[in-house]
Amino acid sequence: MLKIDNLHVSVGGAEIIRGLTLVVPAGEVHAIMGPNGSGKSTLSFALAGRETYDVTAGSATLNGESILGLKPHQRAARGLFLSFQHPMEIPGVPVMNFVRTALNAQRKASGEAEMSAAEFLKAFREKARLVGLDEEKLKRPFNVGFSGGEKKRMEMLQMAMFEPAFAVMDETDSGLDIDALKMVGDVVTSLRGPRRGFLVITHYQRLLDHIRPDRVHILVRGRIAKSGGPELALELERSGYEQFTAAA
Amino acid sequence: MSRTLLINPTALEAGLLAAAQARATPARASALARFAATGLPHRRLESWKWTDLRAALRNVPEAEEGAVVGRSLFGGVDAFEITVMNGEAEWQGTPPEGVAISCVGNEAELPPATADHPLANLCAASVARRLEISVAAGAKVLRPIHLRHVGGAGVRHFWAQMRLEPGSEATLLESINGAGAYFSNTHLGVGLDESARLRRFVISDASPEGVDAALAGVRVGAGASFSQCALLLGGKASRFETRVSCLGAESRVDLASGILVDEARHADQTSLIYFGAPGCGATQLHKAAAHGRARAVFQGKFHVAREGQKTDAHMAARALLLNEGAEADHKPELEIYADDVKCGHGSAVGALDADALFYFQQRGLPPDAARVLLIEAFVGEVFDAIDDAGIAAAFRARAARWLERAA
Incomplete structure (x- = not known):
């Protein structure tokens, strides 16, 4: 379970996240939607611990820690996994x-044995098929010569390999075609389980057709302006963010 | 006999001149006179402004008995080894087929490419004998020849001439293992006849007190090719200089170099490629990482003469500064007199990419491991073109040892 309480985050002295409170119980997928500049990426970097993102107040726990x-x-x-x-x-x-x-x-950090080369290769090939990356690409240097879509597939491949306790997906859908969106949905579906949570950050409803979140939150100026079920995303698609930005 | 023309020679310069004069022959007199006129290179000379040999050699390295022979830097490679101990070449067994090796009296005629160089003149004036390696026409020599320089404290000079006859191919490994306070001055002259091909691989591991200068002058004939990859770990002052002259049409040069320096070490990669014939091609890639108070110098020049039409030459030099005290000095230069050429250069000095570091850490790598992986990847590009797995492994292993300590 990811629990964020009254989080404040500043970047370069400017406060971007201003008192954000959010709980994502284990086993659930939550989506965060919001207009440009609302703090979506700042939230994801702050959760992952990027140095230049200063948490000035509040707390964030993962499974109680x-x-x-x-x-x-x-x-x-x-x-904690961040899809960039x-x-x-x-x-x-x-x-x-x-x-x-x-x-x-x-694995080493959590006291597990290292994965053998053979074991790794088998898992890696299987996940590469799942995300639709061909083997030739995987012989290259990391992401070099990859298209935007292939880089996102690479993120999903890593997510599938690491099987994280909690994944933050920061606009994984940007730059993806319809087939790739479906692939993202397939990866999330394959990983969904009672002990794993997801926070899916997106601008658009279309990714949510494939992922089907349990909850949708609207982020406006660094705070959650409204939370609801999947229908909230559809409502946004129809009427835009204006009603929330005006109120915030 | 020549006299010292230097005003206020340093103690070492006076000693070098006296030693050379004592053994002077008429053949060596002109080289001695040229050195006497210049003395050791120093920072007031443009091409030595970042490598002040005269200052680095203010204290004369005292000779000590015996040489320190460390482990071979090309340990995993099966090569014909010529040990150069304190400037004297020795070898055992028969050279590979097609290769002739001998020591001959020094007649002191420097190749034109290096005849104006103070260190080449000092070398020519100081050595009694030089090593000659020749590769017979058409011979494709698979087994590399390894010039293994080892030595302890003191002053030494070494001169080798290598000639590849038409259509021949050879691989030259050079390792420099210095120990203690020393001044090593080596000069390698290479002549590549038509369609000959030489691959040269150098790992230079001077000591923190050692001053190491290695100069190569390479003549590349028509259709011939010269490729070089060097890893420089630096010393008190270390200069690795290559002058290549493309004098035959459609010759090809590929230079790659990596500098890894830490503490107070200094390493200088200086090169000049002269394009004096049409249709020649060259690439140059340089990567450096500096830590502590270390200094990494890159000076690379392409000189395209009027005859060098259709030259296609590209140079890239990049350096990573791993902390505030480290320094990288870059001087890429193009001097072009032909009007139909494709030449370019790029140079950049910066810190490790913070985005990449964060990415690696987000994937679970501790900060140190992330740094090592990034630096290794950065410098490793220099070794990518090495097509011999054993030689590439030797380079990567030495780089990895540096990374363990510095990064």
């Missing part, structure tokens, strides 16, 4: 090398 004092890699080892809106290209680091090194670092 406070994560705000932890370094980014410690949060990752606790099972703009994934990095890392020349010189082969895809498989990177994913295996990261996976084993997480």
